[in-house]
């Protein structure tokens with residue numbers, strides 16, 4: 217492939233949350249980050265910025281109530297300008313945007329129309345999209361004239377067929393209010409599916425992949441010929457797998473029971489399902505998989521139950537995606553849990569032997585100690601499907617999309633394929 221990115225500068229990747237802002241300066245050719253950092257506790261009494269540059273860690277406290285604008289000003293003035301060469305090298309800003317509704321099926325250059333469309337999706341992501349808009353406004357002030365690119369978590373899943381995204385609810389809820397399944401983590405699923413195709417030595421259009429992104433938030437996607445055809449998150453990131461603090465799939469009748477019989481208000485129900493459920497709710501101990509594995513090994517029954525339910529539900533989803541895809545080339549594990557927990561991988565896969573999965577105990581355990589960034593096949597040679605562990609790199613996808621768009625290629629952007637991690 218001719219490298220259109222050969223002359224690209226660095227891309228400043230921004231991920232704006234309601235009270236946080238992650239930033240990274242990424243080389244789109246290889247994903248290397250020359251700078252990465254986090255603005256935290258934004259809008260609170262003592263907001264902080266911490267960052268890593270050239271292997272050194274730094275931190276600073278911002279003035280009371282400082283928000284995204286102040287963090288971006290700080291990044292420009294106190295970090296980038298202090299390293300003059302870096303500032304000159306920034307060629308674009310890439311924004312992670314959680315919800316693009318049905319309006320975006322790939323990454324786009326930000327203009328007034330795109331901003332209005334992101335505003336239109338605020339109802340679908342009330343915590344995230346307003347923060348992204350603040351980030352875009354702040355970046356526009358700090359980098360006037362520099363191209364800004366929006367990369368949507370939902371975009372990759374816009375290829376899902378209607379049978380996968382329409383809920384069995386009155387149809388007017390979809391038509392009038394956009395209530396349907398959208399899916400999230402699309403940037404990560406796209407990245408690992410592309411890498412998996414490259415590892416398997418096949419064209420993207422020739423592989424079927426099941427991608428399990430298992431972090432504090434978790435989702436799974438069925439990817440046919442490189443395109444998402446189903447995924448476990450829905451209208452919101454609450455649907456699907458058991459997560460750190462989110463419940464995943466539950467009987468919707470429970471909401472009525474909580475509201476009508478137990479007098480929970482909407483906010484209490486939201487807190488319960490989003491923040492107090494999942495691994496934390498079941499174990500009554502922690503949302504952190506590593507801590508739960510340790511506690512379970514020491515005999516904590518709640519921790520063991522939480523991990524067992526996590527694996528059981530994940531295995532059921534994987535099996536159901538075999539029905540979606542008919543033929544599966546590889547299952548990919550990614551995200552903090554997927555990349556690091558050999559225990560979870562083993563306990564999911566031992567339920568799936570009937571589907572042809574053969575985990576290789578040695579490869580799976582060694583993966584735990586593997587070099588950072590390693591891409592591993594943890595299945596036996598005879599396993600079909602293969603089982604791959606691929607570290608995700610959403611920032612690289614965002615940087616790459618941004619660089620491709622500013623280099624004049626506005627076509628749907630494939631994820632990077634070659635080396636560099």
Ligand code: AMP
Nearest residue numbers: 431432433504505506551552553556557
């Ligand atoms: P993420 O949201 O992708 O950063 O993933 C966070 C999750 O990954 C937490 O539940 C961590 O406990 C889990 N995790 C990270 N490292 C390990 C590990 N070595 N073993 C098990 N879980 C891990």
